[in-house]
Amino acid sequence: MTVTGEDSQLGADPLEPPLMAPLRRGLTWQAVQSMSQSAVHRDDPILRAIRETAAVRRGTRMTKLLSPAQVAGHLAGWLPYGFCYRSCDIAHLSEPEQLALLRTDGGVDGRVAFALRWRAIDPADYELPAGPAQPGLGALPAHSRIGAMVLGTGFTPSTDDLVPEYVTAGFADLPMPANAQLVAHVPGGEEVVLYTYQPEQHGWLRLAGPRWRGLLGELPGVSPDREYVPCTAAGTAKLIGQIDGKEYEAVADPPGEFRVRALTRAARYPVRTLSRRAEQALWRGVPCWVLQRDETWARLRLLRPEAEALHATGARCYERGVYEAWAPADELADHHIAEIAYQL
Structure with a gap:
């Protein structure tokens, strides 16, 4: 049937x-x-x-399970990246101990499960952690990985559930859509929305009331009493839109709203084209995202982690599937701005 x-x-x-x-x-x-x-x-x-059949469409709700330190990172300006799930596929998992098994940092402790939830801007931003997009993930040795092994079937390791898993395409950082949420799942199955993302201000508005200040106190470096938390880190990926041939930084509010980023509501015109831009380069023949750089050093993330790429770059695993390395800036080749166009 x-x-x-x-x-x-x-x-x-x-x-x-x-x-x-x-x-x-x-x-x-x-x-x-x-x-x-x-x-x-x-x-x-x-x-x-x-x-x-587990398709991602424009506006599909996506979820990434986080550690308290990762929550603090997103409050500072981290973007969605790496392993994630469709929210509907894990809706039946409501207790913290169930959701903690899906964390990307390898940790399963804690009485609370934290998560980032956002709506997909475009299906092109997601791929299976398996061949042909990511053929090398499932073959990486245990000593070089964090978190659960990657089966290569497109499903997360589980003794009881059938949960499709995704990675952001090439393990890229994705621009944070408007109204993304940082949430907590507490014992008893209750979900608490802690913060919501405000793109024009590039920060997070606290929604959790006094009852949940204890949850916020578990986040390192985060003041539970602060009503608005501005992001201190600049995003490594940006949305760019065009109106009448002129480019503007854009904001996505999927599934249907894509607009100019502007503080005043009257200036938030809908864009006619939309694309994602980020830096890419080759280092020792391995394609990487350039996350951070100065005149001397560059912080890189591998697009397609596999054994040969790890051997060539010495990249370390920072969370499940995410491998990064520091490289001398003058050794980068084919350094360019990659542009991924969306169909509106």
Whole structure:
């Protein structure tokens, strides 16, 4: 049989199409879940077809589970990057100990699970942590990784659940959309929205009331009493839009609003084109994002982590799938601004 929107409320939102499987007597849910956990089935056409039903569309809600230190990083200006999930695929996981298993830093401790939630600007920003986009992830040795191993089937390691996983395309930083949220999941299944992102001010507005000040106190370097937290770090990726041939920094509020970034509401005109820009370069033949640089050194992140790239660059794993290195700036080749155009 096939699970459809008529059988479940999961199919009610067209922006979040449900994961669907052609279940039958010879292909039970338990069999599909078992296939998703075995590297032997990476190229199984049935498993691939099931995985492809979990589509990301413009406006799909995405979630990345965070440690307290990562929450503080996003409050300072970090952008979405790395491993993430469609929010609808993990909606049944509400207790902190369940969600903590999806953290990218390898930690599972804590009575609270923190997360960043945002809406996808474009499906092109996401790919499977498997071949052909990321063929080397599943072959990386245990001593060079943090967090759960990458199975290469497109599903996260789990003994009970069938959860599709994604990475940002090439492990890129993605511009933070308007109204992104930093949330906490507390024992009992309650979700608390702590902050919401205000793109024009490039900062976070606190929404959590006095009852939840204790949660905010767990975040390193964050004052629980501060109502507005401006980002101190400049984003490594920017949205650029055009109006009548002129370029402007843009703001995305998916699924339907893409506008000029402006402090006054009257100046927030809708843009006619939209693209994402970020720095790229080659170092020792390995393609990398340039996250930070000065005249001497550059901080790089590998687009496609694999054993040969790690050996060539000496890149370290900072969280699941994310490998970065420092390189002499004068050794970079093909240093350029990459532009990823979106279809509006």
